[in-house]
Amino acid sequence: MTAQTATEALITPKGAKAGRRPSTRNKAKVQHKGAILFFTAPFIILFVLFYLVPIAIAIWQSLLVVEREGTFGEATEVFGGLTQYILVFQNEAFWTSVGRVLLFGIVQVPVMLGLALLFALLLDSPLLRGKKFFRLAFFVPYAVPGVIAAIMWGFLYSPNLSPFTVLTGNIDFLSAELVLWAIANVVTWVFVGYNMLIIYSALLAIPTDIYEAARLDGAGQMRIAWSIKIPLVRPSLVLTAILSIIGTLQLLAEPQVFRSFSSAVTSTYTPNMTIYATSAIPNVSLAAAFSVVLALATFILSFTFLRITRRKADA
Amino acid sequence: MSRVIDADTRKPRSSSAATRTPRAGGAQRESLVSRSVAMLIMVIFTLYFLIPIWWLLVASTKSRGDLFTTNPLWFSELNFWDNMVALLTYDDGIYLRWIVNSIGYAGVGALVATILAGMCGYALAKYRFRGREVLFNVVLGGVLVPATALALPLFLLFSQVQLTNTFWAVFLPSIVSPFGVYLARVFAEASVPDELLEAARLDGAGEVRTYFTVSIRLMVPALITIFLFQFVGIWNNFFLPLIMLRSEELFPVTYGLYAWNSTINQFPELRSFVLIGALLSIIPLIVTFLLLQRYWRTGLGTGALK
Numbered sequence: 001m002t003a004q005t006a007t008e009a010l011i012t013p014k015g016a017k018a019g020r021r022p023s024t025r026n027k028a029k030v031q032h033k034g035a036i037l038f039f040t041a042p043f044i045i046l047f048v049l050f051y052l053v054p055i056a057i058a059i060w061q062s063l064l065v066v067e068r069e070g071t072f073g074e075a076t077e078v079f080g081g082l083t084q085y086i087l088v089f090q091n092e093a094f095w096t097s098v099g100r101v102l103l104f105g106i107v108q109v110p111v112m113l114g115l116a117l118l119f120a121l122l123l124d125s126p127l128l129r130g131k132k133f134f135r136l137a138f139f140v141p142y143a144v145p146g147v148i149a150a151i152m153w154g155f156l157y158s159p160n161l162s163p164f165t166v167l168t169g170n171i172d173f174l175s176a177e178l179v180l181w182a183i184a185n186v187v188t189w190v191f192v193g194y195n196m197l198i199i200y201s202a203l204l205a206i207p208t209d210i211y212e213a214a215r216l217d218g219a220g221q222m223r224i225a226w227s228i229k230i231p232l233v234r235p236s237l238v239l240t241a242i243l244s245i246i247g248t249l250q251l252l253a254e255p256q257v258f259r260s261f262s263s264a265v266t267s268t269y270t271p272n273m274t275i276y277a278t279s280a281i282p283n284v285s286l287a288a289a290f291s292v293v294l295a296l297a298t299f300i301l302s303f304t305f306l307r308i309t310r311r312k313a314d315a
Numbered sequence: 316m317s318r319v320i321d322a323d324t325r326k327p328r329s330s331s332a333a334t335r336t337p338r339a340g341g342a343q344r345e346s347l348v349s350r351s352v353a354m355l356i357m358v359i360f361t362l363y364f365l366i367p368i369w370w371l372l373v374a375s376t377k378s379r380g381d382l383f384t385t386n387p388l389w390f391s392e393l394n395f396w397d398n399m400v401a402l403l404t405y406d407d408g409i410y411l412r413w414i415v416n417s418i419g420y421a422g423v424g425a426l427v428a429t430i431l432a433g434m435c436g437y438a439l440a441k442y443r444f445r446g447r448e449v450l451f452n453v454v455l456g457g458v459l460v461p462a463t464a465l466a467l468p469l470f471l472l473f474s475q476v477q478l479t480n481t482f483w484a485v486f487l488p489s490i491v492s493p494f495g496v497y498l499a500r501v502f503a504e505a506s507v508p509d510e511l512l513e514a515a516r517l518d519g520a521g522e523v524r525t526y527f528t529v530s531i532r533l534m535v536p537a538l539i540t541i542f543l544f545q546f547v548g549i550w551n552n553f554f555l556p557l558i559m560l561r562s563e564e565l566f567p568v569t570y571g572l573y574a575w576n577s578t579i580n581q582f583p584e585l586r587s588f589v590l591i592g593a594l595l596s597i598i599p600l601i602v603t604f605l606l607l608q609r610y611w612r613t614g615l616g617t618g619a620l621k
Contacts, residue, residue, distance in 0.1 A: 054468030
C-alpha cells in the first residue's frame with residue numbers, strides 16, 4: 001500500500017508535465033515543477049529503493065518455500081503461501097525471545113523513563129546548582145554506541161576486572177537469572193540522558209508565568225511538578241515511551257555482545273537475534289517471516305500504547 | 316498555547332490556595348532539605364554515568380599485567396602510548412582501517428543524507444504540488460521504521476544484486492533519512508520566509524539557485540541537527556554491518572571491536588586492544604556532541620513537539 005502511494009508521489013510532478021491538456025487548469029497552482037522534481041526526486045528514489053523495495057522483497061520472500069527434487073536434488077524456491085508463518089507460530093524459541101523482551105520492556109522502560117523524568121524535573125527546578133554540568137554528564141553515555149557500552153559493562157560485570165569486586169564477587173551478574181537485568185542496566189545507562197533531554201526540552205517550553213500563579217497560590221515545588229509540569233510534558237513522555245518500546249522489541253547489539261561474556265545468552269535470546277541466526281543458517285524465508293511478524297508486533301504495540309494514552313488523556 | 320495554560324491553572328488553584336500561605340517559613344526550610352536531597356541524587360547518578368567511562372580511560376593506560384593487579388579506578392604505571400602504538404600496528408593497522416570505514420559510512424553517509432533530506436524537506440515546506448501530503452505521510456511512516464527492522468530486508472535486496480559484503484551495502488541505505496526530511500520541513504516552514512523567495516524570483520534567480528545561495532543558510536541549524544542524528548544513527552547501527560559484511564577490511568569500528576571481543580577467550584592479548592580501541596572510538600563522538608550541543612537540543616525539542 002505504501003509502495004503505491006510513494007510511486008504516486010514520485011510520478012506526480014512528472015505526470016503533470018506530460019499530460020499537457022488536463023494540466024492547464026493546474027498550471028497556476030503547480031509552479032516550478034522542474035525545481036520540485038530536482039529537490040524531491042533524489043530522496044524519493046532512494047527512499048523507494050532502500051525502504052519500500054526491501055520491505056516488499058521481505059514480504060515476498062516470506063511467502064516462499066524451498067523445494068528439493070529428491071533428497072539430493074537441486075533446491076528451488078516456490079510459492080508456499082503462509083507456510084512460513086505457520087512455522088513462525090510453531091517456533092518456540094522465537095516466542096520465548098518475544099516474551100523475554102516484553103518482560104525486559106515492562107521493567108526497564110518504566111524505570112528508565114521514571115529516572116529521566118525525575119532528572120528532567122530536578123534540572124528544571126530551582127533546587128540545583130551546576131545544572132549545565134549535570135545535563136552534560138548525564139547525556140555523555142548517549143554518545144557511546146550500544147556495542148561499546150555493552151563491551152564496557154561486560155568487563156565491569158566480570159569478577160576479575162571489575163572495580164566493584166565487592167559486588168561482582170558475591171553476585172554473578174552474568175548468570176542466567178540476572179543477565180537480562182544486567183543488559184537492562186546497559187540500555188538504561190545509555191538512554192536515560194537522551195530521554196531526560198527530550199522531557200527537559202518540553203519543560204523549558206512551558207511559559208514560567210504558570211508557575212508564578214501556582215507559587216502565589218502557595219504550591220511547593222513538588223506540587224508544581226506533580227500537578228503542572230508532568231501533565232504538560234505528557235506528549236513527550238508518550239513519545240519517549242513509544243521510542244523505548246520500539247527499541248526494546250528491536251534489541252540486538254547489547255545481548256549479541258554479551259554472548260561472549262555469558263553463556264546464558266543464547267543465539268536466539270531476542271527476536272532480532274533469532275532473525276539473524278535464522279538468516280545465517282541460511283533459512284532466509286523463515287527469517288523474513290520472523291521480520292514481518294516482529295515489525296507487525298512492534299507496530300501494533302506502539303499503536304495500542306498510543307491509543308490507550310490518548311483515551312486516558314481525553315477522559 | 317493558551318489552551319494548554321487554561322487547562323492547567325485549573326488544577327493547582329482549586330486544591331492548594333488557602334492552606335499553604337501561612338507556611339511560608341516552613342517552605343524555606345523544606346527547600347533546604349529538598350535542595351540537599353536533589354543534589355545528592357544528582358551526584359550519585361553522575362558517578363553512575365561517568366564511572367564506566369573513567370574506568371575505561373584508566374584501563375586503557377595500563378599494561379596487561381597491571382589491568383588485573385592494580386586499582387581499577389586509578390592509574391598505575393602509564394602505558395597509554397605503548398598501548399596505542401600496539402593497537403594501531405596490530406594486524407597491519409586494521410583498527411585505523413575500521414576508523415576510516417566508520418568515517419566513510421557515518422561521516423560521508425550522514426553528509427549526503429543531510430543534503431538530500433534538506434532539499435526534499437525544503438520542497439515539502441515551500442512548494443505546493445500534487446501528492447505533497449501523501450509524500451509527507453509516507454516519510455513520517457518511514458520515521459517510525461527502526462533501522463534494525465530494515466537490516467534483513469536490505470540484506471535480501473542486496474543479495475539479489477550480489478552486493479552484500481561491499482562498502483555500498485552499508486553506505487547506500489545510510490544516505491536515506493526520513494527523520495531528516497521531517498525536521499527540514501518543519502524548520503524550513505518556520506524559518507524561510509515566502510517573501511524572501513518572492514524577492515529572489517523578482518530578481519530573476521532560479522529556484523534551485525535561490526535554495527543553494529539563500530535558503531540553505533537559514534536552514535543551517537536544522538541541517539547540522541540532521542547531520543548529527545544521522546551520524547549517530549549510522550555509527551550505532553549494528554545489525555546492518557553484522558548481516559551484510561564478512562570481510563574484516565570493510566568493518567566499521569563498532570563491528571570490528573565486537574569481533575575482537577568475541578574472540579577474547581582464544582586471544583587474551585586482544586583485551587587491551589578492545590579497551591583502548593573502545594576509548595579512542597568514543598572520544599571523537601563525545602567531543603562532537605559537546606561542541607554541537609546547541610544543535611542537538613534544537614533537534615530533540617523539535618522531535619518532541621510532534
